[in-house]
Amino acid sequence: MNMIVATRLTKRYDAYEAVRDLNLEIASGDMAAISGHSGAGKTTLLKLLGAVERPTSGGLIVNGQNLLALGRRALPYLRRSLGLVFQDQKLLFDRSALDNVRLPLDIIGLPPREASRRARAALDKVGLLEREKARPIALSGGEQQRLAIARAVVNRPTLLLADEPTANLDADAARQVLELFAAFNQVGVTVVIATHAPQTIPHPTRLIVLDHGRIAP
Amino acid sequence: MKSWLRQHSAAFLRALKRLRQAPLNTLLSLVVIGIAMTLPAAGYVFLENAKTLGESAAGTQQISLFLDMDARAATVKTVERELEILVPGQWRFVPRAAALEHLQADADLADIVAGLPENPLPDAFILEPAHIAPDELEALRARLARLPGVAHAQLDSAWVERFAAFLALGRLMVSLLATVFAVGLIAVTFNTIRLQVLAQQAEIEVARLIGATTAFVRRPFYYVGLLQGGLGGLAAGVLLTLGLDALQTPIARLAALYGSHFSLAGLSPLQFALLPAIGAALGWIGAQLSVSLALRSHLA
Ligand SMILES: Nc1ncnc2c1ncn2[C@@H]1O[C@H](COP(=O)(O)OP(=O)(O)O)[C@@H](O)[C@H]1O
Ligand SMILES: [Mg+2]
Numbered sequence: 086m087n088m089i090v091a092t093r094l095t096k097r098y099d100a101y102e103a104v105r106d107l108n109l110e111i112a113s114g115d116m117a118a119i120s121g122h123s124g125a126g127k128t129t130l131l132k133l134l135g136a137v138e139r140p141t142s143g144g145l146i147v148n149g150q151n152l153l154a155l156g157r158r159a160l161p162y163l164r165r166s167l168g169l170v171f172q173d174q175k176l177l178f179d180r181s182a183l184d185n186v187r188l189p190l191d192i193i194g195l196p197p198r199e200a201s202r203r204a205r206a207a208l209d210k211v212g213l214l215e216r217e218k219a220r221p222i223a224l225s226g227g228e229q230q231r232l233a234i235a236r237a238v239v240n241r242p243t244l245l246l247a248d249e250p251t252a253n254l255d256a257d258a259a260r261q262v263l264e265l266f267a268a269f270n271q272v273g274v275t276v277v278i279a280t281h282a283p284q285t286i287p288h289p290t291r292l293i294v295l296d297h298g299r300i301a302p
Numbered sequence: 303m304k305s306w307l308r309q310h311s312a313a314f315l316r317a318l319k320r321l322r323q324a325p326l327n328t329l330l331s332l333v334v335i336g337i338a339m340t341l342p343a344a345g346y347v348f349l350e351n352a353k354t355l356g357e358s359a360a361g362t363q364q365i366s367l368f369l370d371m372d373a374r375a376a377t378v379k380t381v382e383r384e385l386e387i388l389v390p391g392q393w394r395f396v397p398r399a400a401a402l403e404h405l406q407a408d409a410d411l412a413d414i415v416a417g418l419p420e421n422p423l424p425d426a427f428i429l430e431p432a433h434i435a436p437d438e439l440e441a442l443r444a445r446l447a448r449l450p451g452v453a454h455a456q457l458d459s460a461w462v463e464r465f466a467a468f469l470a471l472g473r474l475m476v477s478l479l480a481t482v483f484a485v486g487l488i489a490v491t492f493n494t495i496r497l498q499v500l501a502q503q504a505e506i507e508v509a510r511l512i513g514a515t516t517a518f519v520r521r522p523f524y525y526v527g528l529l530q531g532g533l534g535g536l537a538a539g540v541l542l543t544l545g546l547d548a549l550q551t552p553i554a555r556l557a558a559l560y561g562s563h564f565s566l567a568g569l570s571p572l573q574f575a576l577l578p579a580i581g582a583a584l585g586w587i588g589a590q591l592s593v594s595l596a597l598r599s600h601l602a
Contacts (some may be wrong), residue, residue, distance in 0.1 A: 135511075158515075161510075164511065171511075175511065188508065188509065194309045240512075240513075
């Protein structure tokens with residue numbers, strides 16, 4: 086089964102087509118790497134897949150949902166089935182690590198006790214349980230990235246999208262982060278990672294190279 | 303139902319937290335809202351007391367009802383029946399002959415009366431309506447003046463009418479004051495919420511990106527408005543009660559000078575409860591307006 090089906094997918098910013106006429110299929114359980122030079126459209130494509138941005142035209146089905154037909158009110162519910170790791174992480178710096186991870190669970194209205202329990206489990210998975218009370222500012226770059234991953238997976242998403250998750254990390258931290266993605270992929274989560282360095286991704290099942298918004302031949 | 307309750311209590315708790323996070327701002331807003339609500343409420347209480355005072359004074363008021371000169375016994379009977387229906391309190395009939403005798407009894411007038419060819423006085427009723435407000439007294443007079451067979455209905459003093467006019471003016475001023483301060487309260491809430499939305503930009507953006515509904519984002523702000531208005535109203539109720547308490551003794555002393563036992567009536571429990579309720583409603587409106595404007599860009 087396909088997790089993602091894009092047909093003639095196009096995203097235009099003013100006059101500039103950041104993603105153009107893109108056809109793409111990613112199967113459930115894939116570990117896909119999206120590479121390409123800076124400005125090739127990796128972030129834009131991930132934003133489209135994560136329902137952060139609306140396509141300008143074309144078709145896009147994610148996790149069985151037709152994103153172009155989806156109404157505004159249905160959008161939040163689709164987003165809850167996805168795990169997003171943003172290029173700039175978007176951690177909340179005035180909250181503890183635990184509260185950052187709890188946010189998606191608070192949003193779906195889980196009882197506080199259950200939310201805390203599951204948030205701790207997610208922190209444990211990324212090796213940050215001892216730092217649950219720490220503010221993100223007190224964490225290292227690698228720890229911040231793992232915190233962002235914990236927040237992305239706490240909802241047990243079927244699709245995990247990560248935008249250059251190792252860009253600012255040293256080799257050791259990068260390896261730790263990528264091992265985490267591999268571990269989630271092993272238990273059946275479809276993982277899509279945008280990266281400058283596709284060769285570092287462990288066991289990719291798909292390699293997609295973007296060039297000026299298109300898939301490079 | 304259970305999850306609805308949970309979502310709202312969670313939003314309520316987050317609102318409480320946000321108010322606690324900026325204690326000085328919260329306190330200042332509460333002071334402003336409290337004062338804004340105290341002033342019109344005090345005006346209202348003052349008017350209510352003035353009205354009671356007027357009613358107790360008006361209890362001794364009289365209306366004189368003069369019948370047509372040619373009124374016959376039948377007319378008197380009809381008027382009497384109407385009075386039984388219309389007039390709360392006592393009244394008595396003064397036949398024209400009795401009125402003339404009354405005049406003759408006055409030594410100074412006796413000569414003049416004796417010189418008259420016939421009795422110039424009409425039959426009359428003297429009414430003493432009880433438990434009636436000054437403005438209602440005037441309405442009753444007008445009503446009685448229109449009865450068939452009645453030539454003239456006279457309220458015995460003009461101050462009652464002036465007092466009624468004064469009360470009407472007072473009510474108008476209190477209403478205007480209340481409107482102005484209601485707008486002020488909405489504006490204060492609007493600003494509080496606007497600043498909070500600005501301060502929470504990052505959180506709102508992240509929440510939207512990971513699946514928060516519009517309602518989830520908005521709800522805590524509504525509760526902030528509701529709580530702030532409600533607490534401000536409560537502060538107004540307490541301020542007003544304390545203020546009235548402080549006035550009680552001096553007013554009783556003043557009344558005693560005039561041989562009266564007037565005491566200032568405070569807020570009834572219902573009126574007291576109304577203050578936080580109105581404050582909460584206005585705060586909620588302010589929050590609605592503010593959130594609609596401030597979050598417009600986040601709803602994409
Ligand atoms: N919000 C935006 N408004 C205008 N242009 C944008 C916007 N986002 C991206 N772009 C443009 O789209 C192109 C692709 O950007 P992006 O998807 O971020 O590339 P990558 O992530 O591969 O570096 C770039 O030329 C960029 O300038
Ligand atoms: Mg990018």
